[in-house]
Amino acid sequence: METKKNKSLISITYNAPVILTFALVSFIALIIANLTQNRSNVLLFEVYRSRLSVFWFLRLFLHPLGHANFTHFTSNMTLFLLIGPVLEEKYGSANLLEMFVITAVISGLVMVVFFPGTALLGASGIVFMMIILMSSSGLGNGKIPLTMILVVVIYLGAEIYKAITAKDDISQLSHIIGGICGAVFGFIYERGGLRKK
Numbered sequence: 382m383e384t385k386k387n388k389s390l391i392s393i394t395y396n397a398p399v400i401l402t403f404a405l406v407s408f409i410a411l412i413i414a415n416l417t418q419n420r421s422n423v424l425l426f427e428v429y430r431s432r433l434s435v436f437w438f439l440r441l442f443l444h445p446l447g448h449a450n451f452t453h454f455t456s457n458m459t460l461f462l463l464i465g466p467v468l469e470e471k472y473g474s475a476n477l478l479e480m481f482v483i484t485a486v487i488s489g490l491v492m493v494v495f496f497p498g499t500a501l502l503g504a505s506g507i508v509f510m511m512i513i514l515m516s517s518s519g520l521g522n523g524k525i526p527l528t529m530i531l532v533v534v535i536y537l538g539a540e541i542y543k544a545i546t547a548k549d550d551i552s553q554l555s556h557i558i559g560g561i562c563g564a565v566f567g568f569i570y571e572r573g574g575l576r577k578k
Contacts, residue, residue, distance in 0.1 A: 399474045400465035403481070404458055407446045407504065411454050414447065422447045427502035428489040441489040442482060447502035457504040464515050472514075472570060484510045484562040488555045501555060509559035510566070512536055517567025529567075536560065 413421045426447025428440045448454040492501040516532040537560045
């Protein structure tokens with residue numbers, strides 16, 4: 382006797398493992414930070430100048446996972462979850478993870494070298510990298526997309542303006558670094574320098 386499969390069943394897929402895992406770990410880090418009165422962020426999820434140690438190196442890589450509060454987390458994760466799966470599909474999970482790590486390390490080192498008295502945490506530098514990377518489609522054919530120019534002018538222009546006029550220019554600097562990284566990654570990938578992996 383034949384039975385018909387129920388085609389109306391809907392399944393949920395873990396469609397973008399790097400993006401979803403990053404968001405999940407960030408959320409767990411936020412909960413732990415709240416439970417420990419921010420001690421976990423200071424230990425692992427914010428980068429600042431300190432003596433070299435295992436924790437210093439971990440913070441250099443892990444600081445994008447930390448967030449100051451729920452509002453900070455949701456403002457970063459909204460765009461992150463919106464454009465992240467598209468980028469992971471296009472560039473591959475391993476390539477996107479490498480881009481995250483490189484962006485985190487560069488922004489962390491700039492922070493430690495030039496702003497010794499301030500801590501940096503949050504995924505906004507990576508989000509800005511993704512915004513510029515998303516708009517870089519078409520660079521490989523020798524043309525600069527007008528959409529990329531507009532995104533750079535609107536997003537990075539606004540961040541440069543804030544960095545000049547605002548008292549707190551730390552987060553704006555990480556946004557600018559992220560945007561530059563996104564432009565570089567987009568150029569390298571679109572010119573055939575990266576294979577999807």
